[in-house]
Amino acid sequence: MTKGVALSVFSSVMFALLYYYASLLWPLDGEQIFGWRMLLTLPCMGLFLLLGGDWRLVTGLLGQLRRRPLLWFGLPLSSALVGVQLWLFMWAPLNGRGLPVSLGYFMMPLALVLIGRFVYRERPSRLQWLAVACAATGVANELWRAGGISWETLVVAIGYPCYFVWRRWLGNDNLGGLWLDMALLLPLACGFLFAAGAPLAPFAERAALPWLVLGLGLISALALISYILASRRLPLVLFGLLGYVEPVLLVLVSLLLGETIAPDEWATYIAIWTAVGLLLLEGIKRLWSFKRYPFD
Numbered sequence: 001m002t003k004g005v006a007l008s009v010f011s012s013v014m015f016a017l018l019y020y021y022a023s024l025l026w027p028l029d030g031e032q033i034f035g036w037r038m039l040l041t042l043p044c045m046g047l048f049l050l051l052g053g054d055w056r057l058v059t060g061l062l063g064q065l066r067r068r069p070l071l072w073f074g075l076p077l078s079s080a081l082v083g084v085q086l087w088l089f090m091w092a093p094l095n096g097r098g099l100p101v102s103l104g105y106f107m108m109p110l111a112l113v114l115i116g117r118f119v120y121r122e123r124p125s126r127l128q129w130l131a132v133a134c135a136a137t138g139v140a141n142e143l144w145r146a147g148g149i150s151w152e153t154l155v156v157a158i159g160y161p162c163y164f165v166w167r168r169w170l171g172n173d174n175l176g177g178l179w180l181d182m183a184l185l186l187p188l189a190c191g192f193l194f195a196a197g198a199p200l201a202p203f204a205e206r207a208a209l210p211w212l213v214l215g216l217g218l219i220s221a222l223a224l225i226s227y228i229l230a231s232r233r234l235p236l237v238l239f240g241l242l243g244y245v246e247p248v249l250l251v252l253v254s255l256l257l258g259e260t261i262a263p264d265e266w267a268t269y270i271a272i273w274t275a276v277g278l279l280l281l282e283g284i285k286r287l288w289s290f291k292r293y294p295f296d
Helices: 002-024 030-052 055-063 071-095 098-118 126-146 151-170 175-184 186-194 201-205 209-233 236-242 245-256 263-292
Strands: none
Touching (some): 002 245, 030 186, 030 209, 055 175, 071 151, 098 151, 098 263
16 A cells, blocks of 8 residues: 555656746647657557557447447547647746646536536535535635636536546546547647647747657656556545645745745635535545444
């Protein structure tokens, strides 16, 4: 379990580093960085699937295309849903929108609680409902303060849960499905790179850029692979709890890049962070119960 915890924390650190790393890749813009990230990460993920014996998940999904015509529509939609998230992750820190995106990552688990209740008929605990109430307070403050929630926050907080639900319903919620989602994004990635006419032109402006771009692919691959390995080594509850490390680091990176939390925004952040703290407490209680009564 210690290795699983280390892998999960390492994954969060790598994703946070990737968030900051985009600021080092000038003169590339967010779309170009997204394009290079897809082109470099996909082969690394493919190699990982081959060496780990999981490539059958890809071939299995492809083999279902004849029997399940819905996949011809469902897989591109799945790819589009995650593609928006991957693009936003690279675009936000370059455009001073890192904090709204990090807030979306904090709100995402709360959205999943509501989806579990109303879509899958799960029964949230009292602490989970209290967390939802705290989050609702934060959202209400933001509506009153700014007249609405930023689109970046909504894209993450609602978009990612929609992606998870869609993948679960479609049956591609595995490593093979993720690889296919990324593979289907390659035409878009290439389109971003060729939109300016000469994708290699920025490399002539800065001698260190080729090495930095290779570093982008390496960091992205390490983040995804360590995340996957951690998910296989840890109990689901503990894995979920450690997932809160990443948005905390994203906030710190956003502040490091010069963004600030306005005085009238603190009520929103405190309410959301309180909600996350309640979910953490709920997860710790479940983990403790599992350790005491593992066979109940």
